[in-house]
Amino acid sequence: MEIATLFDFALDTVIFVVGVTAVLASLGVILCSSPIYSALYLIGHMICLALLFLLYNAEFLAVVQIIVYAGAVMILFLFIIALLGGKKEVQENTFHRAMAFGFVFILLGELYLSATVGPTQQIRGEIPAELFGTAKAIGLELFSKHIVAFELASGLLLVAAVGVICLAKFSFVPLRRRAR
Numbered sequence: 222m223e224i225a226t227l228f229d230f231a232l233d234t235v236i237f238v239v240g241v242t243a244v245l246a247s248l249g250v251i252l253c254s255s256p257i258y259s260a261l262y263l264i265g266h267m268i269c270l271a272l273l274f275l276l277y278n279a280e281f282l283a284v285v286q287i288i289v290y291a292g293a294v295m296i297l298f299l300f301i302i303a304l305l306g307g308k309k310e311v312q313e314n315t316f317h318r319a320m321a322f323g324f325v326f327i328l329l330g331e332l333y334l335s336a337t338v339g340p341t342q343q344i345r346g347e348i349p350a351e352l353f354g355t356a357k358a359i360g361l362e363l364f365s366k367h368i369v370a371f372e373l374a375s376g377l378l379l380v381a382a383v384g385v386i387c388l389a390k391f392s393f394v395p396l397r398r399r400a401r
Contacts, residue, residue: 236276239269239276240273243266243270243273246262246263246265246266248325249262249265250262250266257299257303260295264291264295267286267290267291268287268291270286271283271286271287271291281355281359282359285359294378301382304386
């Protein structure tokens with residue numbers, strides 16, 4: 222067996238293991254009843270995605286995935302959960318839960334079908350292939366074509382964080398009438 226073939230097999234095996242771990246972590250997010258553990262599973266999923274970016278030679282995307290999502294956003298989520306009080310949910314077997322499981326299994330089936338189709342061609346676009354995953358390529362794409370969506374998403378995150386803090390700080394307590 223050649224060294225290159227052995228290296229490709231090892232790389233494919235590592236990619237498969239990291240991908241399966243990412244899927245299991247995402248199932249942990251959905252199935253876990255504790256919001257703290259759910260957020261920790263989400264951090265694990267984000268780390269698996271960063272590892273996949275590294276394995277596909279997109280180093281900048283991997284670093285951004287760790288710093289921004291697993292670092293900043295998920296820590297913010299953990300602080301908000303801690304502020305609100307992470308209470309376990311009582312999971313009941315309802316029709317909506319069965320529909321959600323059906324939806325997840327349909328998506329997994331579609332993923333399986335798309336994985337068994339075979340090799341696909343690289344998408345041809347304006348950014349050359351050697352720039353894929355670099356800071357320059359992401360900056361060109363993000364701040365030229367998608368600047369409005371980027372700013373709207375950042376504003377939405379800000380409004381959501383302020384709203385959660387306001388809801389947690391000022392809880393609704395009904396006023397009692399004084400008897401005279």
